[in-house]
Amino acid sequence: MNLQDIASQVRRDIVRMVHGVKSGHPGGSLGCTDLLVSLYFKHMELKTDDQGQVVFDMEGNNEDVFFLSNGHISPVLYSVLAHRGYFPVPELATFRKLDSRLQGHPATAEHLPGIRIASGSLGQGLSVAIGVALGKKLKGDSHLVYVLMGDGEQQEGQIWEAATFAPHHKVDNLIAFIDFNGQQIDGPTDKVMNNRDLGAKYEAFGWEVLHMDGNDYTSLDTVLTQAKGLAGQGKPIIIITKTEMGQGVDFMMHTHKWHGTAPNDEQLAKALAQLPETLGDY
Amino acid sequence: MKQYPYTDKKDTRSGFGAGMTELGRTNPDVVTLCADLVGSLKIDTFIQENPERFFQCGISEANMIGVSAGLAITGKIPFATTFANFGSSRVFDQIRQAVAYSNKNVKIAVSHAGLTLGEDGATHQVLEDLAMMKALPNMTVINPCDYNQTKAATIASANLEGPVYLRFGRPVIPVFIPEDMPFEIGKAITLNEGTDVSIFATGHLVWEALQACQILEDEGISAEIINIHTIKPLDTEAILASVKKTGCCVSAEEHQINGGLGESIAHTLVTNYLAPQEFVGVKDTFGESGTPDELMEKYGLKAASIVEAAKKAISRKSK
Ligand SMILES: Cc1ncc(C[n+]2csc(CCOP(=O)(O)OP(=O)(O)O)c2C)c(N)n1
Numbered sequence: 001m002n003l004q005d006i007a008s009q010v011r012r013d014i015v016r017m018v019h020g021v022k023s024g025h026p027g028g029s030l031g032c033t034d035l036l037v038s039l040y041f042k043h044m045e046l047k048t049d050d051q052g053q054v055v056f057d058m059e060g061n062n063e064d065v066f067f068l069s070n071g072h073i074s075p076v077l078y079s080v081l082a083h084r085g086y087f088p089v090p091e092l093a094t095f096r097k098l099d100s101r102l103q104g105h106p107a108t109a110e111h112l113p114g115i116r117i118a119s120g121s122l123g124q125g126l127s128v129a130i131g132v133a134l135g136k137k138l139k140g141d142s143h144l145v146y147v148l149m150g151d152g153e154q155q156e157g158q159i160w161e162a163a164t165f166a167p168h169h170k171v172d173n174l175i176a177f178i179d180f181n182g183q184q185i186d187g188p189t190d191k192v193m194n195n196r197d198l199g200a201k202y203e204a205f206g207w208e209v210l211h212m213d214g215n216d217y218t219s220l221d222t223v224l225t226q227a228k229g230l231a232g233q234g235k236p237i238i239i240i241t242k243t244e245m246g247q248g249v250d251f252m253m254h255t256h257k258w259h260g261t262a263p264n265d266e267q268l269a270k271a272l273a274q275l276p277e278t279l280g281d282y
Numbered sequence: 283m284k285q286y287p288y289t290d291k292k293d294t295r296s297g298f299g300a301g302m303t304e305l306g307r308t309n310p311d312v313v314t315l316c317a318d319l320v321g322s323l324k325i326d327t328f329i330q331e332n333p334e335r336f337f338q339c340g341i342s343e344a345n346m347i348g349v350s351a352g353l354a355i356t357g358k359i360p361f362a363t364t365f366a367n368f369g370s371s372r373v374f375d376q377i378r379q380a381v382a383y384s385n386k387n388v389k390i391a392v393s394h395a396g397l398t399l400g401e402d403g404a405t406h407q408v409l410e411d412l413a414m415m416k417a418l419p420n421m422t423v424i425n426p427c428d429y430n431q432t433k434a435a436t437i438a439s440a441n442l443e444g445p446v447y448l449r450f451g452r453p454v455i456p457v458f459i460p461e462d463m464p465f466e467i468g469k470a471i472t473l474n475e476g477t478d479v480s481i482f483a484t485g486h487l488v489w490e491a492l493q494a495c496q497i498l499e500d501e502g503i504s505a506e507i508i509n510i511h512t513i514k515p516l517d518t519e520a521i522l523a524s525v526k527k528t529g530c531c532v533s534a535e536e537h538q539i540n541g542g543l544g545e546s547i548a549h550t551l552v553t554n555y556l557a558p559q560e561f562v563g564v565k566d567t568f569g570e571s572g573t574p575d576e577l578m579e580k581y582g583l584k585a586a587s588i589v590e591a592a593k594k595a596i597s598r599k600s601k
Contacts, residue, residue, distance in 0.1 A: 116355050117352075
């Protein structure tokens with residue numbers, strides 16, 4: 001199955017999950033779908049058994065690992081993890097419900113395979129990813145650590161502590177992404193708190209900075225391949241990933257309004273009509 | 283009373299440093315992080331002997347907690363070190379999400395806790411950290427009382443799977459705990475058996491409690507001195523057994539009374555066995571500059587305050 005078809009199903013899952021509990025964050029999830037599908041279904045080296053089934057262990061030795069720092073876009077991560085085989089797809093129906101392993105924001109307490117740290121309070125994931133990258137180096141494991149952050153999230157001070165730390169300690173087995181959708185809760189990022197030139201900032205901090213269109217599979221493929229090639233050369237890597245919040249559902253695009261709003265029945269039907277069911281709905 | 287002679291005076295943070303030196307030699311998984319306070323934390327030897335297992339974080343405590351959580355994911359045993367204020371209140375949300383809720387094997391090891399940090403004053407004198415840390419599910423909270431106990435607690439922390447907040451201090455105080463005294467996390471230590479009042483003390487107040495015990499004995503009062511080094515999980519069994527014998531108690535700590543060890547003991551008593559309790563601790567106020575000794579005196583944390591509290595507790599026992 002090609003990546004676009006998987007993404008279409010993931011987008012269906014996202015709007016259905018959020019609709020199902022009348023809460024959650026569809027906008028960023030839809031925008032980052034192509035990136036997560038590219039990572040988990042193509043670019044990451046994941047641990048599998050003889051049958052090719054992914055196997056999860058907490059330490060993640062000898063495989064690439066991914067961290068979601070902007071934990072509110074949990075729907076996209078849950079759907080991708082489920083379709084990649086980390087847990088049964090029907091479990092997506094439990095999202096945000098009592099006794100579920102699929103908490104509103106990712107958590108480890110319920111032991112959901114694929115999740116290694118809680119996130120939700122923004123600004124922490126880059127630090128955690130750096131720690132994992134250091135741990136891998138100490139163990140002689142040459143696999144990569146990926147971490148996704150929001151662009152609004154860049155306003156958190158801890159990010160810049162981490163951004164200073166990683167080049168200083170030559171954490172070059174780390175590829176970070178900024179979901180550069182230009183939106184956050186209270187409006188466009190430029191209006192809420194202008195981040196200015198994030199690329200120039202990270203460059204000044206000592207990072208290798210790349211740019212990518214996060215909703216274009218050619219760009220994703222080219223830049224992710226390039227980034228992996230730059231690993232191990234003394235610098236941490238960050239990819240400013242241009243995305244469209246709400247990508248794939250026309251009325252959810254070009255606005256911050258769907259950052260954390262659930263569609264009603266009518267809106268759900270309208271959204272699903274734009275997203276072919278490719279792998280079967282949960 | 284049982285005597286605790288000492289020949290040496292040392293700071294508890296040096297006990298931490300000694301523990302780290304030993305862990306560096308014996309446990310290859312132990313790694314250390316510090317936020318620009320290496321000298322204060324006494325971890326120079328660990329760093330010298332294991333440079334590849336030390337990560338200087340600069341003055342970035344939030345990042346240090348996150349990096350520690352990441353290292354723990356890979357199976358390492360990170361000790362994140364700084365001053366107690368900057369390793370607790372400064373980074374409470376980072377500890378809450380990435381360490382406690384995520385249940386990571388991170389040891390937050392902090393020095394200069396409480397008033398006895400001295401001259402730097404209230405900005406640095408955290409008196410609320412035990413309250414914050416004991417409120418976190420999954421968190422073990424330890425406040426050892428002298429050099430030897432801090433060294434033992436450091437090593438025990440590394441051997442415990444799960445988040446630990448290990449709090450110690452700056453001033454030089456008697457080394458009175460025998461080097462070979464067994465240390466078990468969560469297990470209180472009875473330093474003196476008595477019958478009239480139980481005194482539950484933690485950290486720097488343990489030595490003061492022993493001084494108080496002598497004063498009380500001279501006045502014909504038999505005090506049981508129990509060292510609660512682990513604030514959480516609390517050794518409720520030892521507490522209840524002692525209070526059932528003595529009928530009243532005093533809690534003594536270098537911390538706000540609000541949210542401290544005393545409140546944990548009160549909770550234990552209220553839900554199990556009612557008995558009068560008096561609280562020795564800081565009474566809802568910030569500290570200030572001064573020598574450690576002056577501050578202990580002014581804020582009522584010396585032996586004399588414990589003696590007074592003990593007498594009051596005894597007087598409140600129902601006849
Ligand atoms: C520390 C913290 N502060 C505030 C919030 C509330 N919050 C959740 S998402 C969000 C906006 C995030 O913006 P961005 O990173 O751009 O993500 P996007 O809206 O693009 O999904 C905010 C403020 C939070 N989760 N954590």
